[in-house]
Amino acid sequence: MEQLAQQLINGLSLGSIYALIALGYTMVYGIIQLINFAHGEIYMVGAYVGYACMTFLGLGFFESLLIAMVACSVLGVVIERVAYKPLRNSTRIAALITAIGVSLLIQYTMMALVGADVRTYPALPDYLSASFNIGGVIISAQSILIIGTSVLLMVALQFIVHRTRLGKAMRAVSMDADAARLMGVNVDTTISFTFMLGSALAGAAGVLVGVYYNSINPLMGVLPGLKAFVAAVFGGIGIIPGALIGGFFIGTAETLVSGYLSSLFKDAVVFAILILVLIFRPAGLLGKNVREKV
Amino acid sequence: MKRTAILLAAGALSLSVFAGCSAKPVANAPEGGESADTIKIGLNYELSGDVATYGQASVAGIELAAKEINDAGGVNGKQIELVKYDNKSDTAEATTLATKLMAQDKVVAVIGPATSGGMKAQIQVAEKNQVPIVSGSSTADDLTVTNGKVNEYVFRTCFNDSFQGTSAANYSSEKLGAKTAVIIKDNSNDYSKGLAASFDAQFKANGGTIVGEEAYAKGERNFNSILTKIKGQSFDVIYLPGYYEEAGPAIKQARELGITAPILGADGYDSPKLAEAAGAGLTDVYFTNHYSSADTDPKVVEFIKTFKDANGEEPSAFNALGYDTMKFVADAVSRASELTGPAVKDAMAATKDFAGVTGTFSVDPETHNPVKSIVFIGYKDGKIAVTEKA
Numbered sequence: 302m303e304q305l306a307q308q309l310i311n312g313l314s315l316g317s318i319y320a321l322i323a324l325g326y327t328m329v330y331g332i333i334q335l336i337n338f339a340h341g342e343i344y345m346v347g348a349y350v351g352y353a354c355m356t357f358l359g360l361g362f363f364e365s366l367l368i369a370m371v372a373c374s375v376l377g378v379v380i381e382r383v384a385y386k387p388l389r390n391s392t393r394i395a396a397l398i399t400a401i402g403v404s405l406l407i408q409y410t411m412m413a414l415v416g417a418d419v420r421t422y423p424a425l426p427d428y429l430s431a432s433f434n435i436g437g438v439i440i441s442a443q444s445i446l447i448i449g450t451s452v453l454l455m456v457a458l459q460f461i462v463h464r465t466r467l468g469k470a471m472r473a474v475s476m477d478a479d480a481a482r483l484m485g486v487n488v489d490t491t492i493s494f495t496f497m498l499g500s501a502l503a504g505a506a507g508v509l510v511g512v513y514y515n516s517i518n519p520l521m522g523v524l525p526g527l528k529a530f531v532a533a534v535f536g537g538i539g540i541i542p543g544a545l546i547g548g549f550f551i552g553t554a555e556t557l558v559s560g561y562l563s564s565l566f567k568d569a570v571v572f573a574i575l576i577l578v579l580i581f582r583p584a585g586l587l588g589k590n591v592r593e594k595v
Numbered sequence: 596m597k598r599t600a601i602l603l604a605a606g607a608l609s610l611s612v613f614a615g616c617s618a619k620p621v622a623n624a625p626e627g628g629e630s631a632d633t634i635k636i637g638l639n640y641e642l643s644g645d646v647a648t649y650g651q652a653s654v655a656g657i658e659l660a661a662k663e664i665n666d667a668g669g670v671n672g673k674q675i676e677l678v679k680y681d682n683k684s685d686t687a688e689a690t691t692l693a694t695k696l697m698a699q700d701k702v703v704a705v706i707g708p709a710t711s712g713g714m715k716a717q718i719q720v721a722e723k724n725q726v727p728i729v730s731g732s733s734t735a736d737d738l739t740v741t742n743g744k745v746n747e748y749v750f751r752t753c754f755n756d757s758f759q760g761t762s763a764a765n766y767s768s769e770k771l772g773a774k775t776a777v778i779i780k781d782n783s784n785d786y787s788k789g790l791a792a793s794f795d796a797q798f799k800a801n802g803g804t805i806v807g808e809e810a811y812a813k814g815e816r817n818f819n820s821i822l823t824k825i826k827g828q829s830f831d832v833i834y835l836p837g838y839y840e841e842a843g844p845a846i847k848q849a850r851e852l853g854i855t856a857p858i859l860g861a862d863g864y865d866s867p868k869l870a871e872a873a874g875a876g877l878t879d880v881y882f883t884n885h886y887s888s889a890d891t892d893p894k895v896v897e898f899i900k901t902f903k904d905a906n907g908e909e910p911s912a913f914n915a916l917g918y919d920t921m922k923f924v925a926d927a928v929s930r931a932s933e934l935t936g937p938a939v940k941d942a943m944a945a946t947k948d949f950a951g952v953t954g955t956f957s958v959d960p961e962t963h964n965p966v967k968s969i970v971f972i973g974y975k976d977g978k979i980a981v982t983e984k985a
Contacts, residue, residue: 304827307852311819417643417684419840421871430875432851441851514816514844516872524814559820564811565782 303437308560309553314444314513316552317451321506322529323536323544324458325377325499331475331539332495334393338400339380341526342407343500347373347507348517349415355423362429362512366450369508370501377500378493386489404526411519419518422511429512447509454502455545462541467494475539524568528555531575537585546586633676634669634928636661636921637696637705641713644684645813646838648866649709649913653731654679656917657706659905664922670929682708686716693717697724703939704729704924709913711735711786714749721748726936727943729924731916732885734759734862735785736793739963748936750943750963752920752951756786759861759883760793762969762985763834766881768801770983771857773831775806779821779845781837782810790836790861798834806830811841818845822852832856838863843872850876857881865912870977877977886915886953887970887982898952912953919951 322344329337347369354365384403388396424430425443432441462468470491473481482488510525511517532551536543551571558567578585638657641650661675669675678700682689689708696702697720704727708714711733718741721728729750730738736757739749767773776798781787795805806828809821822845825833833849835842835858842864849858850873860882870877888899888909898918902910910918926949927942928934946958949965956965973981 304823307823307826308820311817311823314819315817412643416647417645418647419868419872421843421868424874432853434853439851439853443851510816515847515874516816516840516844521816556817556820560824564809564815564821568812 304560306438308556310438310440310444311560312553312556313549314447314552315556316549317448318506318510318513318525318548319529319532319552320545320548321451321454321502321509322525323532323548324455324541325503326530326533327536327538327541327544328471328495328499330533331541332471332492333385333389333396333478335385335396336400336530336538337385337496337499338397338526338530339384339403339407340499340503341522341524341529342404342411343373343377343380343522344503344507344510344525345411345517345519345522346376346407347504348511348521349411349420349507350504351508351511352420352422352517362425362446362508366505366508369504371504373504373507374497374501377496377503381493381496386492408519408522415519417519419516422515422517425512443513447513450505450509454505458498458502458541461498467491471495528571531571534575534585535578537588540585540587543585543587633674634934635676635678635700635702636924637693637700637702638677638679638707639682639689639692639696639705639713639717640679640707641684641709642679642681644682645840646684646710648839648868649732650681650684650707652911652913653707653709653917653920655906656731656902656910656914656919657921659902659914660918660921660925662905663901664925670925675925678702682713684710684713686712689713690716690720693720693728694724697721697726702726703928703934703936706730706917706920706924709733711738712784714738714751718746718749722746724936725940727927727940729920729943731920732862732913734789736789737785745961745963748940750923750958752923752953752956752965753862753885753916754967754969755964756789756861757793758969760790760795760836761797762971763790763836763859763861763881763883764794764797764801764803766883766971766985767798767832767834767857767859768803771832771881773798773803773857775804775830776832776834777807777809777825777828777830778805779809779811779818779825779833779835779837781813781815781841783813784837786863787837791834794834794836811845813841815841816844818848819852822849822854826852826854830856833858835859836861836863839866839869839872843869846873846880847876850878855879859883862912865972867911870974873977875977877974879973879975881971881973881981884970884972885912887912887972887984889979889982890970892952894950895952915952919953922951923949 325340350369350372351365354360354368384399429442432439470486473486474488474491478488532547533544536547555567558570640654641647661677665674680692682692696705706729709732714730714733717728727748731752733751734756736755739746778791780791807825833856857879862884864882865884927939931938931942944960948957954967956967969985971983
């Protein structure tokens with residue numbers, strides 16, 4: 302029982318990271334039907350920006366988190382403007398291949414810039430390295446930090462999407478871009494704004510992971526990026542609450558598999574879940590099957 | 596091809612004799628041939644990628660040794676010329692580079708890669724081109740001996756895994772008084788699996804029990820779930836053979852979860868990155884190593900001083916092993932009957948009482964393993980607190 306509780310906490314910490322990344326995937330897909338494979342790399346860049354802030358500038362955790370989020374949103378918008386915008390009216394496969402290209406470009410640019418070596422975050426202040434023992438279950442301040450920051454950011458996102466003009470514009474564009482344009486919505490700005498939000502969340506996830514696992518490298522975005530994509534598909538791609546549920550589900554599933562079966566199976570299980578979802582609920586957990594109009 | 600090379604070299608030699616009469620000496624042999632007055636040694640190392648720390652550290656040691664040898668007049672009057680390539684920690688790349696070094700650059704021996712996987716990728720190439728390959732840090736048992744037969748062209752200057760695993764098991768039973776142990780291994784590499792197997796066998800032979808065995812894959816950063824799983828069991832030590840990249844976060848997370856049992860590892864821990872990644876959790880952590888910078892042997896003290904002067908930091912085991920490996924190769928070349936792969940290989944196999952900074956050793960002609968001692972290094976609060984030779 303104690304062990305199960307501990308595993309669930311481990312799963313929630315991991316799941317909130319996946320959820321943060323999955324949100325970016327799902328928002329971008331929702332608005333331009335593009336699977337942005339470069340998203341995992343934005344998360345990696347976020348981890349490096351946070352590292353640079355803490356190590357070279359000596360900033361604290363929250364300042365670094367903020368700077369990483371800002372840097373990543375700028376990066377996200379630049380990628381969108383340079384790589385995806387010119388392809389907006391071409392085939393979806395062209396945009397997808399471009400996304401894979403951008404992903405590799407960022408990975409290897411980072412490798413050339415910072416080297417392939419693993420880097421470690423500097424030691425954390427005491428209040429972040431403490432841990433609490435509650436009836437044998439150990440909750441570290443870092444898990445609380447990860448889960449707390451993630452939940453806070455998700456609430457902020459919900460607020461932006463549902464309570465602000467830009468959020469309304471986002472929802473309008475995702476429903477029908479042409480109609481939104483006729484209604485006077487600036488579609489390009491809205492799409493850039495979506496990339497900005499998604500990238501900021503990925504950047505935050507990067508810093509959180511850097512603090513939690515204390516080890517970052519230029520290829521760290523590949524697998525979490527793929528798993529977050531699975532999480533987004535699981536919850537129903539394009540649906541924001543779906544990405545949350547998907548993220549937490551994948552994180553918990555992975556933890557329980559390595560805790561009760563073997564850690565060597567966990568990636569296999571995650572991708573098996575993807576296959577099952579695609580077979581039985583192609584639109585995802587929260588998705589509705591919409592019949593294609595002819 | 597080989598014959599042409601020798602002919603060209605001979606031609607170059609006679610050319611340089613004639614050149615001696617004129618004002619300008621001809622330094623280099625014609626293209627594609629062996630230089631007349633240098634001995635080419637190939638370096639096939641991980642200068643970037645996952646285990647770049649090992650490759651870079653080995654090369655720093657090798658370059659220091661080569662410089663010392665050259666400053667002292669070279670080997671039999673010839674200077675050593677290092678031909679250095681980066682295999683990017685990729686085994687396929689290591690094979691390609693081995694071929695390039697042997698067939699194109701015509702080296703007499705190749706040093707590196709640092710890891711067993713990279714070394715194994717070169718065996719075929721070495722046998723085919725008849726050029727010996729030497730590693731200072733590849734510890735896999737089946738590297739030098741495959742299916743009971745020694746690989747003629749493969750050498751190493753470090754001990755092998757079964758020796759490390761066995762020593763760690765003995766240390767746990769005798770020094771730490773452990774009766775039960777948990778093994779956490781990296782299932783994606785031979786090094787970790789080999790160590791785990793030999794630890795397992797020896798620990799059981801000492802009367803201990805292995806109460807659990809967990810596995811992870813390369814690149815893993817999240818050990819919380821397997822650690823939570825073993826936390827429920829009772830055990831005296833954890834044997835976690837692996838590389839610092841994964842061991843660092845694993846140790847950190849184990850301590851955060853309140854697991855206080857001693858953790859033992861192997862030479863893959865030897866990197867300053869281990870302490871950075873594990874942070875304050877690096878306490879009661881021990882690992883088997885080739886060398887310790889706290890050694891008081893005059894030879895070692897001298898080496899530490901020159902290394903510090905040249906590189907500005909204390910040498911690690913990889914630096915020391917690289918240094919020894921270069922000296923070992925030079926020693927074999929100086930004793931070889933001629934400057935060809937097979938002759939150098941025979942000289943290497945016949946090495947007796949070679950005095951290096953990682954200990955004095957002889958090469959066992961049956962297994963090509965050096966017979967040498969092992970060092971235990973223990974950490975307390977992130978700092979080295981124990982060094983014992985066994």
